[in-house]
Amino acid sequence: SSEISFSFKVFILFYKLSEARDKTLEGLNQAVEYKELKGKDPSMMELVKKVEQLELKITERENQLMEKELLVDQVTRLSNPIRDQVENCRDVGLLLAKKLNEVRTNITNTNNRLMGVTAELSMTQAMVLSQQQQIKEKELQVSSVPNHSQLIQRDSTKKLAEEEEWNQLPNGVYTTAEPRPNAYIPTNDPLPLPKPYGAHAPFKPSQPGANMRHIRKPAPEPMET
Incomplete structure (x- = not known):
């Protein structure tokens, strides 16, 4: 069986080899x-002219390149001192920044100290005000205690006020009411002597109270003629 399979494989290889040879x-x-391609080939003279033109263009490009290189050299020579100045300014800027930071720290420290001093000052002022208030209260307490002369003067003034407030009527009665007139002086009498009113004494109305604002004044009616 192995010989048959081997011979079969060899046959297949020969068959493929023959097909490849035929192809x-x-x-x-x-x-x-x-x-x-359509067209015609250029002649030798035309090719030489084209080569010369290309060489001219190459030389022009080389000249332009040299000019640009010269410009670059000049720009670099001019920019070198500016670059040095920039570097120096950078160093100066760093120094200034350091100094500015130091100044800022000093300012913050000074502000903190000032805030502390102001707080202490406000506390001291509050203590002074409280002490002044206590001193005033003590002075008032001392001044409010009356002595013997002040007590005598107070009693005398009280008695005078009481005497002024009390009025004695003709019948001997004391009252605080305002005295009413019980006599009048006639106008036609040549002798201006007071005469008693008798039973028909004039009526003295009292002062109007606060409820008068609720009372409307009556409108007068027209009189008939």
């Missing part, structure tokens, strides 16, 4: 296809 021979026998 190769067919390709060799076929004509090569190509596409013909």
Whole structure:
């Protein structure tokens, strides 16, 4: 069985080899296809002219390149001192920044100290005000205690006020009411002597109270003629 499989494989290989050989021979026998380009080839003189033109362009480009290189050299020579100045200014800027930071720290420290001093000052002022208030209260307490002369003067003034407030009527009665007139002086009498009113004494109305604002004054009616 192994010999049969081996012979079968050899047969297949020979078959594939023969097919490849046939295809190769067919390709060799076929004509090569190509596409013909239209136009004409330039002559030798034309080619020489084109080469000369290209050389001129190359020389122009080289000259332009040299000019640009010269410009670059000049710019670098001019920019070198400016670059040095920039570097120096950078160093100066760093120094200034350090000094500015130091000044800022000093300012913050000073502000903190000032805040502490103001707080202490406010506390001291509050203590002074409280002490002044206590001193005033003690002075008032001392001044409010009356002595013997003040007590005597107070009693005398009280008695005088009581005497002024109390009025004695003709019948001997004391009252705080305002005295009413019980006599009048006639106008036609040649002798201006007071005469008693008798039973028909004039009525003295009292002062109007706060409820008078609720009372409307009556409108007078027109009189008939």
